[in-house]
Amino acid sequence: MKKSYWGLLAICLFYGCSTKTSQPVVAPRVSKPPSPIHEPPMEVEKPASIPCASDDDNDGVNNCNDRCSGTSYGVKVDSRGCRIDPCTLDDDNDGVKNCNDKCSGTSYGVKVDSRGCRIDPCTLDDDNDGVKNCNDKCSGTSYGVKVDSRGCRIDPCTLDDDNDGVKNCNDKCPSTPSGVKVNSKGCRVRKCDQLKEGGLQVTEVICRTSSDSSVIEECKAYCKEGCLSPEVCRELKR
Known part of the structure; x- marks a missing residue:
């Protein structure tokens, strides 16, 4: 026993002895993050129906502005949603109001009768040149201009x-x-012009003195034209 004690003492003196009792090393405790809380989604209340977003009679005017609800389908309405008198409308712009138009949807520029129906162009002559529209290749001819069978102007020098x-x-x-x-x-050409242009040397002297009946008749013709003096013409009447 003594030998063991002294042996331990020697070891302690050589290496050093601690009086503290060694404690086991414990790893630090790491706390886990809290688990997320899954809550059910909140229900969003739908907005109540807004009158200005509805058009119950489908006339193009929303309920909040519609003063004439329940309009029949296809009826033309004004900004208040009220029916427009068809006798104030001309949808196809043919000059005949809707209430009298028996041929709606006429193409632009087409000639129509009082019922709003197309007129056969072979019964019309818009420029009054004597050639019907259906055959007129030169429409809009000015009044009085001579045209050929196609309705086109003829050169006046022909x-x-x-x-x-x-x-x-x-x-x-x-x-x-x-x-x-x-x-x-x-x-x-007047007789007086013939005296100058024709070179006829008929003078008042010849008319007074000639007994040739043909010359006298010619002189009388000059008198009618006022070519000779009144005195000569009076003598020719004797």
Whole structure:
């Protein structure tokens, strides 16, 4: 026993002895995060029906502004939702009010009768050129312009309406009577003009002295035209 004691003492002196009792090492305790709480979703209350979002009669005017509820389907209404008199409307813009229009939906520009129905273009001549619309290739011809069978203008230099030998484009006197002698302008040649232009040397002296009946008749014709003096013409009447 003594030997053991002294042996322990020697060991303690050499290595050092602690009087404290060693405690076991304990790892720190880590706390776990709390588990999430799963709550049921909250129910969101639906908003109550708003009158201005509804249009019960489907007339295009919401209930809150509709002063004439229960409008029949297809009836035209104003901003208050009330029926519009069809005799104030012309939906197809053909000039005939809806209440009288027997052919609604007419295409723009189509000619219609008093019932709002299409008129056959072969019964119309809008530019009054003598060619019906259905055959008129040159619509809108000005009044009085000569046209061909297609309704297109004819060059006036190809026409001579009064048949006086002068084309319309140069004729300053249209509608000359048949057989009347005309000048280059298409105007009637007067006896006085013949004295100058024709080179006839008929003078007042010849008219006074000639006994030739043909000359006398020519002189009388000059008198009718006012070409000779009144004195000469009085002598020719004797």
